[in-house]
Amino acid sequence: MTETEKVSNIFSQLNETTITQVFVIIAVAIGLIVFSQKFFRWLSERLSGRYKLYALASVPVLRMIIIILAVTMIIPRVVEPSFENLVAVMGAVGLALGFAFKDYISSLIAGVVTLYEIPYRVGDWIEVDGTYGEVRSINMRTLEIVTPDDTVVVIPHIKLWDRMFFNANDGSRNLQCVAGFYLHPGHDGNQVKNILMDVALTSPFLKLENPVKVVAKEEIQGTYYRIRAYPVYPGDQFEFITDLTLRGKSALLAAEVKFAYFPFQSNG
Amino acid sequence: MPSSSSPDESAGRFTMEWISTNDFTLPAGTIQTTFKTRFLSFLKSGRASKSMDDTLKPESLESLPLEFLDHLAPTPDWKDEALSLDEKLLPWCESPGNNFVLILNVPCSGNATVLKYWAAEHGYRIIDPPNPRDLLKPDEKWFAQFENPDTIWVLPALEECWLRHESGLWLVRQFFRRLLSGQLGPGVLGCGSWAWAFFRHALGVSAPVSLTVRPFDAETLRSWFSALAFKKNHRKIHFLQADNGNLVLSCGVESSNSQNRKPSQKPDQKTEQSFFLKDLAAFSYGIPGVAMAYWRASLQLEPDTTEPENTGKNADPVRSTIWVKPWMNVERPGLPSAMKRHHAFILHNLLLHNTLDMDTLSKLLPAGHHLFDQCFYDLSDNGLISFSENQWQVTPKGYPVVRGFLKTEGFLSDDFR
Numbered sequence: 086m087t088e089t090e091k092v093s094n095i096f097s098q099l100n101e102t103t104i105t106q107v108f109v110i111i112a113v114a115i116g117l118i119v120f121s122q123k124f125f126r127w128l129s130e131r132l133s134g135r136y137k138l139y140a141l142a143s144v145p146v147l148r149m150i151i152i153i154l155a156v157t158m159i160i161p162r163v164v165e166p167s168f169e170n171l172v173a174v175m176g177a178v179g180l181a182l183g184f185a186f187k188d189y190i191s192s193l194i195a196g197v198v199t200l201y202e203i204p205y206r207v208g209d210w211i212e213v214d215g216t217y218g219e220v221r222s223i224n225m226r227t228l229e230i231v232t233p234d235d236t237v238v239v240i241p242h243i244k245l246w247d248r249m250f251f252n253a254n255d256g257s258r259n260l261q262c263v264a265g266f267y268l269h270p271g272h273d274g275n276q277v278k279n280i281l282m283d284v285a286l287t288s289p290f291l292k293l294e295n296p297v298k299v300v301a302k303e304e305i306q307g308t309y310y311r312i313r314a315y316p317v318y319p320g321d322q323f324e325f326i327t328d329l330t331l332r333g334k335s336a337l338l339a340a341e342v343k344f345a346y347f348p349f350q351s352n353g
Numbered sequence: 354m355p356s357s358s359s360p361d362e363s364a365g366r367f368t369m370e371w372i373s374t375n376d377f378t379l380p381a382g383t384i385q386t387t388f389k390t391r392f393l394s395f396l397k398s399g400r401a402s403k404s405m406d407d408t409l410k411p412e413s414l415e416s417l418p419l420e421f422l423d424h425l426a427p428t429p430d431w432k433d434e435a436l437s438l439d440e441k442l443l444p445w446c447e448s449p450g451n452n453f454v455l456i457l458n459v460p461c462s463g464n465a466t467v468l469k470y471w472a473a474e475h476g477y478r479i480i481d482p483p484n485p486r487d488l489l490k491p492d493e494k495w496f497a498q499f500e501n502p503d504t505i506w507v508l509p510a511l512e513e514c515w516l517r518h519e520s521g522l523w524l525v526r527q528f529f530r531r532l533l534s535g536q537l538g539p540g541v542l543g544c545g546s547w548a549w550a551f552f553r554h555a556l557g558v559s560a561p562v563s564l565t566v567r568p569f570d571a572e573t574l575r576s577w578f579s580a581l582a583f584k585k586n587h588r589k590i591h592f593l594q595a596d597n598g599n600l601v602l603s604c605g606v607e608s609s610n611s612q613n614r615k616p617s618q619k620p621d622q623k624t625e626q627s628f629f630l631k632d633l634a635a636f637s638y639g640i641p642g643v644a645m646a647y648w649r650a651s652l653q654l655e656p657d658t659t660e661p662e663n664t665g666k667n668a669d670p671v672r673s674t675i676w677v678k679p680w681m682n683v684e685r686p687g688l689p690s691a692m693k694r695h696h697a698f699i700l701h702n703l704l705l706h707n708t709l710d711m712d713t714l715s716k717l718l719p720a721g722h723h724l725f726d727q728c729f730y731d732l733s734d735n736g737l738i739s740f741s742e743n744q745w746q747v748t749p750k751g752y753p754v755v756r757g758f759l760k761t762e763g764f765l766s767d768d769f770r
Contacts, residue, residue, distance in 0.1 A: 258763060284519045286555045289698040289719060293554045293765040317763045321694060328719050336519045 103162050110162075114155035121147045141207035145223040146200055152225075188243055192226040195242035199223065204250050210260060210319060212251040213240055219320065233323055253319075259295060260319035264329035266310045269343035274301060274308070280340055281312050284333045290316045290325040307345025367580035369437040369467070370567040374457055377769055380570040382635025414595055414653040414676050425582050425590070425675065426649045429641070431463040435470035441564055442471070442541060446505055452535055455560035456543040458510065459769060460704060461642030461749040464566055465509045468543045472507035477541075480506050482513035485713045489520040496527070499537045506538065512545035512707050517717050522556075529558050546767035547704040554765060565769075568639020571630040577641065578648060579604035588673060595653060595676040599627035632680040636753055638769065646749035647685075651678040686736035686751045688758055695728045700737070700747065700755050701764050708744040 122144055129140040164170050183190075205211050209220045211230065216238050218230035227239045244250075254260040268277060281299045285291060295315040302309050312333065316325040337344070417425070438456075445454050458464040472479045483495045495514075499506055508514075515525040529552070531537050542560070544552070552558050569577065582590060582604045592601040629651075637643035653676040689696060695718075702717050703709060709717070718725055729745070732738045737751035747755050760766045 280519070283522050287517045287519050287521065287717075289517070289702065289717065290694075292763060293551065317697075318694060324694075324719065331720055332519050339520075 099163060106162055107159050110155050110158050114151050117151050118148050121151070144207065145196075145225075148225070149197065149200055188241070189226065191246070192241040192243040195245045196223075196225050196227075199228075199242055199245060203256070204245065205252055206256050208254075208319075209256060210253040210322070212253075213244060213248060216240075258317075258319055259292070259315050260322055261313055261315055262322045262325050262329070264312045264326050264333060266330075266333055266337065267304075267307045267345040268310060268337070269345050270303070270308050272308070272342050276340065277301075277310060277337065277342055280336045280342075281310055281333055284329060284336055285312045285314045288314070288325065288328050288332070290318075290321050290328055292317045367433075367577050369434045371438060371441045371564045372567045374563040374565050374768070377565060377568065379769065380568055380631070380634035380639045382632045413655060415656055417652050417654050417675075421654070422649055422652065424585050426578065426645065426652060427581055427584065428645065428649075429463060429581065431466040432470050434463075434467050435474050438467065438471045443475075445562065446539070446541075451539050452561065453532055453537075453540050453542050455549070455563040456541060457546045457549055457563055457565040457767075458512070458543055458707075459546045459565060459638070459640050459767065460707065460747060461646075461752050462566055462640050463642055465543050465545075467566075468507060468541065469509045472509070472541070478504060478506045480508040480540075482510060483524065485513075485516065485710070488514070488516045488524060489518060489716075491523045493527070495524065496531070496537075499531075499540075501538075503538065506540040507543070508540065509543040510545065510707065511542060512548035512705065515548070515706075516713065517551070517702060517705055521717075525552070526556065529556060533558070545705070545707050546769060547765075548706070550765055550767045551705055553768075566641075568634070568769075569637075569641050569644055570634045570639060571628075573639075574630045574634055574644055574648075575602045578602055590673050590675060592652075592675045592677050594627040594629055594679055596679045596682075597625075597627075599625045599629075601627045601629045601677045627677070629677055629680050636680075636685075638753060638756070640749075640752070642749045643752050647683055650750070651680075651683045652676075653678060686748070686754050688737075688754065689731035689735055691731075692758070693728070695725050696732060697759060697762055697764060699725060699728055699732060699745075701759055703738060703745060703747050704755070704759070708746040710743050711745065714745060 125140050125144045125147075132140055160171075164174055199205070205220050205223070205228065207220050207223060210217070211220060213230075216230065216232065218232040218236075218238060221229045221231050221237065223229075227241050230238050230240065232238060266281070278299045278301070282297065285297045285299070286293075291297070292315040296313075298313040300311050300313065302311075312329050314325075314329070316322055334344075442454065445451055456464055456468050458468075469479060478498070478501075480498045483492075487495070511525070511528075514528065515521055528537075532540075532542070546565075567573070578592075579602055589603065591603045593599065594601055633644055633647055633651075637647060655676070698718055699714070702714060715725070729738070733740065735751075736748060737755055738745055739748045756766060
């Protein structure tokens with residue numbers, strides 16, 4: 086048997102019926118994927134808290150399952166399912182992909198890895214290579230995040246291999262925010278700490294069940310105070326920090342605490 | 354706990370029961386209604402609310418005129434319930450060495466009013482809350498009311514003595530400092546359950562003894578509604594569920610000519626008991642004010658039987674049947690279709706402080722409160738909040754919806770789960 090005949094034998098079952106079946110399987114798989122995306126998005130709008138996140142996180146997992154099932158159903162229809170045939174086809178496909186789509190395939194594999202390592206989920210706030218935003222969707226090859234400036238950034242999963250991903254809430258609704266104040270060193274530290282604590286406790290954005298901390302550190306610009314607290318909604322982090330900053334500034338000014346001016350100058 | 358068949362009820366009396374907050378358990382509803390309500394609420398979420406009443410309301414029934422409604426289901430003034438606190442509080446007051454006892458005021462429960470009446474009845478000092486304008490600056494004048502630590506003081510509503518504002522915690526911090534060190538002498542402290550949850554988390558306070566009124570379950574509601582209806586009306590009245598004629602409750606004494614009842618009204622026959630009150634108790638979290646608001650909204654009458662003068666002892670017995678809407682048909686407020694954070698902030702602040710005027714409330718909201726104007730309209734339009742006597746507050750009918758929403762969204766709620 087010539088090499089050409091061998092190859093044609095591998096695909097010996099490829100007739101009109103088989104091709105129709107393959108197209109039907111692909112169409113059903115695509116239909117299911119689209120339906121699952123829309124359904125889980127609809128479901129997540131009706132859920133809140135962690136259930137919302139679970140619903141959104143189910144989309145990529147379900148999509149992966151559908152694709153695996155579809156491929157499992159297609160291969161025996163296209164290829165004579167003998168060991169030699171499979172090795173030959175996989176080898177040829179692997180070689181072609183290895184040269185032509187190395188990064189693409191690597192991203193796909195990294196995408197599969199993310200499904201069980203779960204370094205990020207839809208709804209998480211992550212930072213990759215200095216870009217910070219909320220994960221909007223996780224696709225097979227890429228993830229999409231939306232920055233606070235409402236810009237969509239597409240990041241290939243391949244970055245997972247050699248980059249650090251910073252996840253601010255890691256699948257939960259607990260996202261710590263920090264509001265900082267540089268004050269002139271000449272002040273009553275306890276008074277400032279109490280003022281900033283009350284500023285945090287009385288913010289309508291605050292998630293009260295989580296701890297609130299006020300920490301201080303002497304720096305060259307002055308005494309640096311930070312309020313560490315959690316908002317009820319992770320998406321409100323910037324409004325929360327703004328609220329803490331504005332009300333903190335107002336309360337400190339009312340208590341006649343001087344702010345530090347860089348370098349080494351006070352407003353007094 | 355009083356029951357529907359107790360001698361107290363036939364005499365038109367009702368007694369609230371006060372329990373330790375540790376013994377608090379919410380009344381359970383019927384499984385069918387709980388599932389149906391949650392499923393409908395799930396489907397309706399994210400869309401504008403629509404009353405189910407419009408689709409299911411029986412054409413032949415009408416709402417009660419206000420005068421008649423006040424006759425059958427008067428809004429309670431809580432004065433009669435004041436002495437119900439005696440059993441728990443008088444022994445505490447008489448034993449020496451106590452510091453304070455906490456009465457938790459669940460929204461719309463009337464507990465603060467009961468406490469106020471109780472204090473007045475026994476001649477104890479009632480501590481008035483400070484003016485909201487004075488809460489944003491340190492001022493010790495308010496503590497002058499606590500002088501003479503040898504007699505018991507009663508502060509009915511601590512939630513009116515603070516503001517969730519960076520300058521609004523000073524007074525309450527001072528208060529707890531003095532209270533816990535015993536400087537104020539023995540006293541009874543009433544506090545809103547939402548405000549207390551805030552104080553527990555933010556200030557780390559706790560109470561040695563805390564009481565609240567036992568949640569009104571179906572039997573308690575039956576006794577209470579019967580007693581209230583009996584107050585101004587001693588003839589026999591049957592409250593029947595409109596869709597199936599099941600008996601919700603009956604009160605009063607049978608009149609001599611009660612045989613003239615219409616064929617459609619069969620209270621004398623062996624009627625089945627309605628589950629309306631069980632579902633009402635569960636939905637209202639056992640809070641009497643909430644249950645009463647829904648009870649008043651569910652009463653209906655057949656046309657031409659709405660004359661208040663016909664409710665006297667010699668009234669036609671045909672008019673002694675009041676129809677009660679099926680629980681699933683009772684109109685409930687819905688959440689605004691575009692619910693935002695701002696709505697939640699308004700609602701949470703109102704529950705923390707019970708009532709707030711517009712000026713004060715605007716100080717407690719994040720900067721840019723012009724964004725909130727539409728929210729007030731949305732919430733008010735949906736029946737979740739109301740404006741009365743220059744104060745905003747969550748409505749009794751809106752409270753279960755608001756509580757469920759805030760809890761689901763992750764806001765700190767009271768401890769009565």
